[in-house]
Amino acid sequence: MKVLVGIKRTIDANVKVRVKADESGVETANVKMTINPFCEIAVEEAVRMKEAGIAEEVVVVTAGPEEARQTLMTALAIGADRAVHVVAEQDIQPLAVAKVLKAVIEQESPGLVILGKQAIDDDSNQTGQMLAALLGWPQATFASKITLGEGEAEVTREIDGGLETLTVKLPAVVTTDLRLNEPRYASLPNIMKAKKKPIDAKTVEEWGVDAAPRIEVLNVKSPGKREAGVIVENVAELVDKLQNEAKVL
Amino acid sequence: MASLVVAEHDNIELKRATLHAVTAASQFEGEVHILVAGADSAAVAAAAAQVAGVTKVLHADDPAYGHGLAENLAPLIVGLAEGYDHLLACATTFGKNTMPRVAALLDVAQISEISAIVSADTFVRPTYAGNAMATVKSNDARKVITVRATAFDAAAEEGGSAAVEAIDGPGDQGLSRFERHELSVSERPELTSADIVVSGGRGMQSGENFSLVEAVADRLGAAVGASRAAVDAGYVPNDYQVGQTGKVVAPNLYVAVGISGAIQHLAGMKDSKVIVAINKDEEAPIFQIADYGLVADLFKALPELAEELDKQNISKN
């Protein structure tokens, strides 16, 4: 079985994001970019399936600018076999990403598709569900465990009340939650090897996908800032303040 | 035109999340309808009909809808979409799972987790773990929206007298099936609607030590939450996680114990009215947003706090 993984280049999770002065977006110049952490988990899962002999090939796909090639390299260094780079200079929105991935999937015919549950920049949490809808496939979102069987997969999902286990027919789209696995650090030899792995780069237009944005971002502002309060000396003072000053007890 | 709110429930009870989505829906022009899709879910439809401001309840009762499977729900909702400008659900794991599937089938964008409504097509939504508030305008004919519960008050559970209309749907799509649940059972209030939340982090060191957090929480009638680090370490179950990729809470009082205050954690709690931090490291970033900070060893401070609450007669039990 072939496993296809969609990955996104995002601002590093440790970066303190700053809104641009003209409120057109956030500052991305000279900001550290990495693979979205949930996508890294998705790649790790696919590579483990290959190492366990369940998957034959792992293909990673990204839609993004020239620089997103670096993100594909990260995935190839973890152990993906080859990459597809759908080159898009403009920011592309989840519905368009889903359409791009669908086009690639129709060519690649994978038995399983793994995506991150959310990208930590735009926090949309929708691409996987949209992709499943467009393909007419089942979806198992927020996965913390995936067990592949004959023509189906059993997936445990992290939901608000606890955990839920579903069986989905294959092919299916699965999106990863934090506790699915702990991604490895790529070794230096694997980083070197990644450079020789094939990357098929074509533009969104060449894939024939309409990636026009449906949502216009009118402005992006900083949220109101919370000020630091006071340091109390001891527990008695804390309780007194909560009771008599903040009046929350 | 009207708005349709997709109800979240367990076939017995209407979840409070739905009430927040109703409030958001009522900010649009036109009627607010609720869809209850479930199995043996008449009680839920009856409860939905009572919600203030709701004028119609569409009730699809079929075993296929009993477990909220998105594969079965989405075609049902899409079949109803023509009558509505806005389709909404709360941004819970249920809403997040279902609504994008609906949006894609309608070939429209989904506007995720809105925190304010500017007009019928313009919304505010947090991005980058709440560090950038984006005002976005949807150019699609139909708007599919998930709503951040903490940004919209719950609609009143009573006061409405909507008609309940039974409807049929396309039923089981044969793509997925429910196997089992492992739901956390707790006597404590639900994390996202609790008035007070006490959360523990990596500083707790073990699951057993969470009993110190629980002792304080129970005296305050509070819910118990946690940082990702505490969940990853297995101290508490996944549904305790507060943050960018967990739950968003905004209680009157949030007490963070042994939590450093990473941006991903702050994203889930910084709209709380009053924030208390207990941490032994005075440099911990959590103190930069806390209204009251206590620099102390939690293993000493938590038992003291429980005792002080008893002494001041604040304990609820």
Ligand SMILES: Cc1cc2nc3c(=O)[nH]c(=O)nc-3n(C[C@H](O)[C@H](O)[C@H](O)COP(=O)(O)OP(=O)(O)OC[C@H]3O[C@@H](n4cnc5c(N)ncnc54)[C@H](O)[C@@H]3O)c2cc1C
């Ligand atoms: C401040 C700001 C300004 C913006 N401005 C614009 C704008 O001017 N114009 C515009 O069109 N959009 C704009 N956007 C939208 C934004 O870039 C897209 O919505 C976003 O890239 C896609 O949503 P997401 O990654 O959060 O999706 P999610 O649904 O959260 O992503 C989930 C998963 O989908 C997969 N995935 C997501 N994206 C890709 C990808 N590119 N390639 C492969 N797999 C992927 C990954 O597996 C990922 O883990 C803006 C967003 C922000 C926050």
Ligand SMILES: Cc1cc2nc3c(=O)[nH]c(=O)nc-3n(C[C@H](O)[C@H](O)[C@H](O)COP(=O)(O)OP(=O)(O)OC[C@H]3O[C@@H](n4cnc5c(N)ncnc54)[C@H](O)[C@@H]3O)c2cc1C
């Ligand atoms: C993609 C992604 C998503 C994430 N999503 C989330 C999320 O949703 N929610 C979330 O919480 N995090 C999330 N994180 C993780 C986040 O970055 C932090 O790693 C995490 O919040 C740290 O948890 P913590 O504060 O408990 O642990 P630490 O940062 O290790 O802090 C422990 C604190 O306990 C204090 N302490 C230790 N012992 C004692 C003691 N005896 N008495 C008093 N204080 C003590 C220490 O001084 C320290 O400040 C995410 C990270 C990524 C990359």
